[in-house]
Amino acid sequence: MTDDLRDQVHAAARRARVAADELVLATREIKDAALHEMAAALRGRAPEILEANEKDIESGKAAGLPDNILDRLRLTEARVEGVAKGLETVAGLADPVGEVLRGSILPNGLELRQIRVPMGVVGMVYEARPNVTVDAAGLALKSGNAALLRGSSTAEHSNTALVAVLRDALEKAGLPADCVQLLPCHDRASVTHLITARGLVDLVIPRGGAGLINAVVEQATVPTIETGVGNCHVYVDANADLDMAESIVLNSKTRRTSVCNAAESLLVHADVAEVFVPRITKALQNAEVTIHGDERFAQQDGVVAATDDDWDTEYLSLDIAAKVVGSLDEAVRHIARHGSGHTEAIVTSDVRAARQFTARVDAAAVFVNASTAWTDGAEFGMGAEIGISTQKLHARGPMGLSELTSSKWVAWGDGHVRPRA
């Protein structure tokens, strides 16, 4: 049974390679036409997609899934229109494939260029939301990659319907249907087979909670990119404008609590603690945030005493850990120890402090006087985002189309042979 599953995953990966070998030759015109075809097909076949989704919703209710999960699982006319529009947006973005990254004519006349090329076969492992199926398929296609999608079993009917529509549209546009394939989703082992299919799969991107991502990274022999775990800090420096600090802390924490760029920890310099600790406590509590504070914060009414675990917790809820630090150095060390390398912010009016913080803090994004909420592919001008990488290899921060590519050195010569050393 498990071996059957492995064979299934490997066979899908081999079909994906054949598709990828064809896709690498597709011009931007062809890929964009396919994206528009896919968008039109999603709109035209929305009824069958919504019907399939209804089955998932019913099963989900029967299985007692909580309302917030059911909400993420639910498709509506408007959400289908949203993912269709997303594909059209991707069609409008520049093609990363073929971009010349570096190039020169060498002293010997060899014409050398480093160009972007597709990765090849890209796997995605993700949780409930079926819209990720369409987003991932679109970004993979535009960047010239064949996609192996491993969604959640709770979204099986929805994903199956969506992928069937996308595959039909690909064929109609003259591209192989196997540019997009859905992998079996009932057995955890299909993830294992995907992430150990070295040589068959070029990259796997897990999107989901820390548990999924750690499991993937620990077991994988295929290259992976860690995404989306954000224990983000806001550090309020001794020289902060406290009005600004209050508004940045509130925005970072409360704009959307379920996203990886939300702040989970607040660090306040001791020099402003006397004024700022009561002030921010009140402001956060007015916004219904529960504070898990160190001794200084815990002196305030309604603040819960923090445990050691709080400094490492990604709450994704209306909770924040809060601590007074003696210096910028202590803040930097605290972040190095507890941060997840996602987004870290300092609020300060002092140029030297800002320079120190941005130079020393090791994270995908480091902000001065700005909310952690700004870390976002669309905001950064990428047009679309497949996830936010928190690793240092290959891609760091929001991943757009370029981050789904590799590169290749191409040289044209005229019989160039290399002299013996």
Next chain:
Amino acid sequence: MTDDLRDQVHAAARRARVAADELVLATREIKDAALHEMAAALRGRAPEILEANEKDIESGKAAGLPDNILDRLRLTEARVEGVAKGLETVAGLADPVGEVLRGSILPNGLELRQIRVPMGVVGMVYEARPNVTVDAAGLALKSGNAALLRGSSTAEHSNTALVAVLRDALEKAGLPADCVQLLPCHDRASVTHLITARGLVDLVIPRGGAGLINAVVEQATVPTIETGVGNCHVYVDANADLDMAESIVLNSKTRRTSVCNAAESLLVHADVAEVFVPRITKALQNAEVTIHGDERFAQQDGVVAATDDDWDTEYLSLDIAAKVVGSLDEAVRHIARHGSGHTEAIVTSDVRAARQFTARVDAAAVFVNASTAWTDGAEFGMGAEIGISTQKLHARGPMGLSELTSSKWVAWGDGHVRPRA
């Protein structure tokens, strides 16, 4: 005992992190001064280095190491001078750290830049040659990384002496000695501990044979970069200039046989086989190359019949696999199946064939009418090279200083909060 070793490796990684945190703040001026200090120290203390090396050579002889390995292990005045000069070359290269990769002022006024930053703690696992110890230490330092070096036990005395000299020079230059550390080399387990020290080590680069590299990649939970396995092909197209083809094949195969960019396989289009097969057979045999040929080649005197394994063999010797193919398509498919993604070359006068080959062949370097021997960091203008990556993630092809860096998004604002969606 094994746990002791793990503790040793982890302790070294933690010291490396402390050093890296200091090194990230070092300006180019400071790093270049340290590189010059290191070069001077190697020259000044050459006698003690050569003395240590003599011990390795004696042990190697006693252990019955073959002459070519002993030769790679041996240091001389000239070789010490060579690595010292190498450090000075690295000092002369631009600092990759701080380079702005992208940047703009967003519509809301947020000033956004993506800049290169060091990886942090970089591990190197390599085989006999002690000069790699110095090269790797120099490149890591310039790119702002603390290096954990795991060399071969056969070079233990040499590496210990070299690292002692480098560490003294670092301290003299005001940088932490722990920017360069040598790991225990007697037990294979030290490699295992290094490549599973996730969170402590940011990147491990194995340099050596396919066995070492596969073992590292299979077991690692730390990000790795595969380097240097080259089953490179030269494909002689139907429209090749056969004089050019002969010289490119000879140069690709015989310039240096022990290097990863040497050609290991020859593919000849059927249309030119009648003329070219006898001609290249003679030319290769005159250069003392043994041909492992398909049926067509095996009709020539002195050609050994190829077995299935030959198409996948990286000989690193005066041997070449040779085959006649019916079309460019067959050549591309053969390369996709048997190539290692290093360097592939086509010899052709036909623009369409050249465009097809460069677009379809998936390798770090793809050349038209040029020898595979050109794949080299110095030739590509990188100034120095830490290895040649054959993977698609992060770095592909020769890796210079830039490839030892990650990136970081830095944004400066003035109280920028993000509106709710």
